[in-house]
Amino acid sequence: NAGVMQNPRHLVRRRGQEARLRCSPMKGHSHVYWYRQLPEEGLKFMVYLQKENIIDESGMPKERFSAEFPKEGPSILRIQQVVRGDSAAYFCASSPIDEQFFGPGTRLTVL
Amino acid sequence: DAKTTQPTSMDCAEGRAANLPCNHSTISGNEYVYWYRQIHSQGPQYIIHGLKNNETNEMASLIITEDRKSSTLILPHATLRDTAVYYCIVRVSYGQNFVFGPGTRLSVLP
Numbered sequence: 001n002a003g004v005m006q007n008p009r010h011l012v013r014r015r016g017q018e019a020r021l022r023c024s025p026m027k028g029h030s031h032v033y034w035y036r037q038l039p040e041e042g043l044k045f046m047v048y049l050q051k052e053n054i055i056d057e058s059g060m061p062k063e064r065f066s067a068e069f070p071k072e073g074p075s076i077l078r079i080q081q082v083v084r085g086d087s088a089a090y091f092c093a094s095s096p097i098d099e100q101f102f103g104p105g106t107r108l109t110v111l
Numbered sequence: 112d113a114k115t116t117q118p119t120s121m122d123c124a125e126g127r128a129a130n131l132p133c134n135h136s137t138i139s140g141n142e143y144v145y146w147y148r149q150i151h152s153q154g155p156q157y158i159i160h161g162l163k164n165n166e167t168n169e170m171a172s173l174i175i176t177e178d179r180k181s182s183t184l185i186l187p188h189a190t191l192r193d194t195a196v197y198y199c200i201v202r203v204s205y206g207q208n209f210v211f212g213p214g215t216r217l218s219v220l221p
Contacts, residue, residue, distance in 0.1 A: 004154075031206075033208055033209075035208075035209075035211075042198075042211045042212060042213055042214065043149075043155065043209075043211040044211070045208035045209065045210065048206075048207075048208055055206070056208065059208070089152060091154050091155070093154075093155075095205075097205045097206075098160075098205055099145065099157050099160060100157070100209065101157060102147075102154035102155045102156070102157075103154050104153060104154050105152070105153070105154050107152075
């Protein structure tokens with residue numbers, strides 16, 4: 001059973017560009033969580049999704065950030081008009097219900 | 112804010128047991144204690160979780176005090192590969208995100 005997959009593993013964008021981060025949950029998992037980890041800091045919750053629904057987005061910045069988890073395909077975290085402060089590691093976790101299993105993360109660098 | 116407090120760092124000799132404490136004095140009756148670890152900059156790895164009874168799996172043991180206000184994660188025979196940041200988190204069992212604190216940076220020394 002493959003683990004949680006994230007791609008790309010590394011992403012470089014210039015200020016003002018868009019970043020799209022993808023997360024494929026483990027087979028059979030219908031819950032996805034996104035977390036962000038700034039350099040030298042802990043993980044911070046961003047958003048919790050189930051298939052086609054956003055359940056909790058209390059950790060999402062109000063502007064430029066959006067997330068989706070369509071019926072088919074991976075979950076997408078989209079960051080529009082990136083700024084240098086968006087540089088971080090973005091982790092997704094999938095869950096059947098209880099414990100969460102984390103992917104390897106996407107490291108976003110904004111130049 | 113995290114509902115747990117952990118020591119900032121700990122050292123452990125290779126081959127010895129590593130005992131990582133965690134205080135969660137405000138834990139409520141339906142909250143579980145979870146432990147994760149993050150090795151270098153990898154994604155957090157699930158270790159173990161429990162409600163009130165002690166738990167053991169192939170990675171570790173979890174000892175929860177009777178009043179549930181604190182717990183200890185035990186790695187019975189620490190290896191160099193166990194060097195990581197260990198996070199203790201309390202949460203209801205489902206449908207809720209994890210709130211990560213700063214964790215304990217465990218260094219296993221040769």
